[in-house]
Amino acid sequence: MLHGRLKKKTPAALEAARAAKVAARVKAYRACVAKAMESRQAGSNDEAALETVTRALEMNSDLYSLWNYRREMLMARMADGRAEPADTAAVELAFTARCLRSNPKSYWLWHHRVWVMEMDGYTPDFAEELRLCGLMLDADDRNFHCWNYRRYIAGTAAVPDADELDYTLDRINANFSNYSAWHYRSHLLPRIHGPDFAASDSSFATTEFELVQSAFYTEPDDQSAWLYHRWLLGRSAAPPRLTAVIALPGPAPILALVFSVPVAGVAPTNVTVAPLPPTSPPLRWRPAHSGRLAGGLSPVWLATLDASPATLSVAVNTGPGIAAKDGSPLIDGVAMNAELELPGPATVVLELDAQLAAAAAARSDLLARELAACDELLDLEPDAKWALLTKAFILEALDPASPVLDTLYTCLLDVDPYRAGFYRDALSRRTLDAALADHDSASLSFALPAAGLVALGPRTHALASATALDFSGNPLRCLAGAEAFVSATALDLSSCGLRELGTHLADLPVLASLNLANNALHPDPAVAFAGLAGSPLAASLTALDLSGNDGYDTPAAAVAVAAIFPRLAH
Amino acid sequence: MGCYVNRNEFEYWVTEHLRMSGVYWAVAGLAGLDALDQLPSAPLLEFVDKCYDAQIGGYAGNVGHDVHLLYTLSAVQIAAIYDELDRIDADAVAAYVASLQQADGSFVGDKWGEVDTRFSYCALCTLALLGRLDAIDVDAAVAFVASCRNFDGGFGAVPGAESHAGQVFCCVAALAIGGGMAHVDQDLLGWWLAERQVPIGGLNGRPEKLPDVCYSWWILSATSILDRTHWMDAGKLRDYILSCQDWETGGIADRPGDWVDVFHTFFGIAGLALLGCGGLTLIDPVYALPEAVVLRLGLPRLFSVPPPLAINIE
Numbered sequence: 085m086l087h088g089r090l091k092k093k094t095p096a097a098l099e100a101a102r103a104a105k106v107a108a109r110v111k112a113y114r115a116c117v118a119k120a121m122e123s124r125q126a127g128s129n130d131e132a133a134l135e136t137v138t139r140a141l142e143m144n145s146d147l148y149s150l151w152n153y154r155r156e157m158l159m160a161r162m163a164d165g166r167a168e169p170a171d172t173a174a175v176e177l178a179f180t181a182r183c184l185r186s187n188p189k190s191y192w193l194w195h196h197r198v199w200v201m202e203m204d205g206y207t208p209d210f211a212e213e214l215r216l217c218g219l220m221l222d223a224d225d226r227n228f229h230c231w232n233y234r235r236y237i238a239g240t241a242a243v244p245d246a247d248e249l250d251y252t253l254d255r256i257n258a259n260f261s262n263y264s265a266w267h268y269r270s271h272l273l274p275r276i277h278g279p280d281f282a283a284s285d286s287s288f289a290t291t292e293f294e295l296v297q298s299a300f301y302t303e304p305d306d307q308s309a310w311l312y313h314r315w316l317l318g319r320s321a322a323p324p325r326l327t328a329v330i331a332l333p334g335p336a337p338i339l340a341l342v343f344s345v346p347v348a349g350v351a352p353t354n355v356t357v358a359p360l361p362p363t364s365p366p367l368r369w370r371p372a373h374s375g376r377l378a379g380g381l382s383p384v385w386l387a388t389l390d391a392s393p394a395t396l397s398v399a400v401n402t403g404p405g406i407a408a409k410d411g412s413p414l415i416d417g418v419a420m421n422a423e424l425e426l427p428g429p430a431t432v433v434l435e436l437d438a439q440l441a442a443a444a445a446a447r448s449d450l451l452a453r454e455l456a457a458c459d460e461l462l463d464l465e466p467d468a469k470w471a472l473l474t475k476a477f478i479l480e481a482l483d484p485a486s487p488v489l490d491t492l493y494t495c496l497l498d499v500d501p502y503r504a505g506f507y508r509d510a511l512s513r514r515t516l517d518a519a520l521a522d523h524d525s526a527s528l529s530f531a532l533p534a535a536g537l538v539a540l541g542p543r544t545h546a547l548a549s550a551t552a553l554d555f556s557g558n559p560l561r562c563l564a565g566a567e568a569f570v571s572a573t574a575l576d577l578s579s580c581g582l583r584e585l586g587t588h589l590a591d592l593p594v595l596a597s598l599n600l601a602n603n604a605l606h607p608d609p610a611v612a613f614a615g616l617a618g619s620p621l622a623a624s625l626t627a628l629d630l631s632g633n634d635g636y637d638t639p640a641a642a643v644a645v646a647a648i649f650p651r652l653a654h
Numbered sequence: 655m656g657c658y659v660n661r662n663e664f665e666y667w668v669t670e671h672l673r674m675s676g677v678y679w680a681v682a683g684l685a686g687l688d689a690l691d692q693l694p695s696a697p698l699l700e701f702v703d704k705c706y707d708a709q710i711g712g713y714a715g716n717v718g719h720d721v722h723l724l725y726t727l728s729a730v731q732i733a734a735i736y737d738e739l740d741r742i743d744a745d746a747v748a749a750y751v752a753s754l755q756q757a758d759g760s761f762v763g764d765k766w767g768e769v770d771t772r773f774s775y776c777a778l779c780t781l782a783l784l785g786r787l788d789a790i791d792v793d794a795a796v797a798f799v800a801s802c803r804n805f806d807g808g809f810g811a812v813p814g815a816e817s818h819a820g821q822v823f824c825c826v827a828a829l830a831i832g833g834g835m836a837h838v839d840q841d842l843l844g845w846w847l848a849e850r851q852v853p854i855g856g857l858n859g860r861p862e863k864l865p866d867v868c869y870s871w872w873i874l875s876a877t878s879i880l881d882r883t884h885w886m887d888a889g890k891l892r893d894y895i896l897s898c899q900d901w902e903t904g905g906i907a908d909r910p911g912d913w914v915d916v917f918h919t920f921f922g923i924a925g926l927a928l929l930g931c932g933g934l935t936l937i938d939p940v941y942a943l944p945e946a947v948v949l950r951l952g953l954p955r956l957f958s959v960p961p962p963l964a965i966n967i968e
Contacts, residue, residue: 088909110662113664117670195766232810267816315806348836409839502886502890504887
């Protein structure tokens with residue numbers, strides 16, 4: 085692996101001399117390594133063998149097998165009394181320190197030093213190790229090997245976190261751009277002050293915000309402080325809650341639970357459904373989102389009933405069990421039960437108690453203060469990317485409906501074009517969120533055609549009870565999120581530029597009519613509809629519009645499509 | 655692909671301890687160019703066999719060197735590319751890998767005790783390729799990797815260690831294999847990775863560092879698994895990788911004008927394919943093997959690639 089070695093042409097006249105010099109170096113190196121390897125084969129453990137290994141490792145500290153041999157020799161010497169641990173350690177520490185000067189990023193080299201620290205019978209001088217780390221970080225304050233070693237020493241020597249925090253401050257004061265030091269603070273501060281320290285109005289929280297602000301006022305284009313600042317602001321979302329319960333008709337009725345955010349842990353132990361015949365097996369709850377990125381979390385959970393009583397009562401228990409990705413459990417003190425009339429379709433929507441909306445007031449103050457700091461910077465530099473972006477992150481939490489967000493993301497598209505895809509996703513998400521905010525949850529249809537959506541976004545579960553959905557004319561990148569359309573019987577995805585369907589629609593239980601007209605579907609149905617044969621979608625779909633897709637107007641294509649979706653009417 | 659450092663140069667010899675990985679990078683790079691027939695396979699497979707230590711059940715970085723998990727994965731990957739996994743004693747290798755798992759779920763690289771999430775990836779990938787994930791405690795392995803997650807959504811070598819794009823690849827791929835995607839904050843990490851793109855178009859591995867072609871592979875692998883590649887400028891990154899190609903040797907360097915090597919050449923080729931450049935064989939970013947090899951082994955496809963860019967690499 086060659087890093088940062090400029091390819092220089094040696095003038096022809098000098099090339100012979102250069103080559104000769106290299107050849108001599110190669111010859112000496114190879115002879116030394118070969119000799120060390122031979123010594124090992126022969127089981128030697130004399131001074132000559134150790135000396136050869138020393139020379140070889142000085143020339144190349146990555147020869148891990150020779151470090152292994154060296155340790156074998158040293159262990160044998162200490163075991164038979166030829167060497168004392170203290171003397172051995174002194175030699176090894178001096179030797180590794182020498183090697184580190186020429187190769188400060190060798191994993192094997194740093195590990196050898198760790199091995200010395202853990203030698204039987206040796207009492208390390210941890211202060212000396214911290215001093216060495218300091219010198220190494222003076223030379224390169226981002227050397228993560230050295231930072232890792234420092235943390236190892238600090239942990240082993242039980243150095244107080246507060247001392248290490250002071251050390252990171254020294255490093256940051258020397259260089260605001262020291263992301264390694266900011267990173268270390270992100271581990272130390274919660275250990276010292278608790279996980280929610282930044283949201284408190286304590287003096288250390290204020291000081292920390294002042295520190296990071298002075299960093300980004302000094303270097304407004306440097307990522308380090310801004311990334312740390314984003315973490316300080318926190319990402320605490322409202323705790324998850326149940327937002328709707330849906331019953332879907334069918335030969336076997338399906339019950340759907342809709343949560344405010346993706347959750348895991350929905351099971352018969354925390355969801356009570358009654359009345360069910362005493363002979364019924366416990367309900368099997370399955371996540372609507374089960375793709376590779378879902379990780380077992382879903383905002384919508386489904387269970388198939390094998391009985392259909394006239395009314396059903398569903399109660400979801402709070403407490404441990406159901407939890408969001410960050411581990412936060414369902415919000416307490418909110419009604420989480422519903423009465424449904426069967427057979428469906430039937431939906432019970434659970435509104436959020438007003439009193440709960442005021443819960444995050446302390447964090448709002450913090451966010452408002454930091455928003456003002458961004459605005460101050462933007463007054464001076466209206467195109468400062470990180471100030472624009474941070475302002476957007478803050479507003480997303482503080483006032484997600486604010487139209488300023490659209491202005492910010494549009495501005496960022498110009499200021500930071502490399503990440504245009506990120507900002508376009510954000511604008512698309514906002515378009516859908518705005519439409520969802522206006523959507524009457526009692527309405528069974530939702531239409532947002534030709535709105536420039538590039539993705540369906542993370543909050544599609546707000547449409548879990550809609551039966552007719554129209555997203556036609558949106559340049560959708562993929563259909564992630566469509567898993568939540570569990571009540572949909574008709575879905576219009578015409579003119580969306582889709583090349584393949586993916587499996588996001590595969591488990592929709594009642595979808596009968598799908599419009600895929602005028603897309604760019606792969607001409608081979610086996611590719612365009614990969615993974616859908618035998619799916620619940622294949623069992624429910626009775627109408628599929630494929631007009632305007634190249635290659636789909638032939639009888640052969642019709643046969644291939646019908647093989648995947650057997651209920652299609654011809 | 656005339657891309658390895660010349661045998662007359664010192665650099666060739668100081669990398670001899672990792673020759674097994676060098677062979678893997680070369681063979682995987684050739685596979686990415688659909689040119690595997692450019693090297694005879696028999697001597698390479700013979701070399702792999704010679705590096706095997708039957709008493710331990712692992713592979714060394716070169717003949718005469720010691721067994722290590724890093725090179726055990728490379729050996730298994732080489733055998734997988736050539737459809738020669740029968741040469742591997744799967745029981746013995748699985749037992750060796752399992753012997754390296756610690757109580758906290760982490761893996762040491764060999765008996766000398768270094769812990770690193772790189773080794774978690776090596777262990778999970780090796781065993782997945784051999785169909786022997788049952789040999790280890792996968793949940794514990796996932797939990798350890800998750801414990802290395804940082805404030806920025808990235809991952810480090812050990813708990814508390816700074817996020818680094820190479821480490822992010824190891825951890826995200828390990829979590830993908832181990833079924834632990836719930837431990838990844840996909841939006842936060844995907845954005846942090848997109849912020850690795852610097853004005854010249856290339857990617858750095860940590861904030862405020864220089865770009866390097868090897869991060870193209872590591873970051874694109876992770877964003878392909880997270881489905882967030884479209885948050886970067888693919889065209890600019892493609893141009894950067896191509897600007898690192900050396901027209902005399904054909905190889906790819908870390909940065910424009912530097913010496914080339916087989917490591918950066920493979921990562922450049924694999925990165926271009928993940929960007930959707932046509933004319934290249936896609937390297938599966940989870941197992942770091944050609945797509946067809948992963949399919950042949952019956953392993954799941956755990957990533958997605960963006961629509962093709964309007965350029966073919968001929």
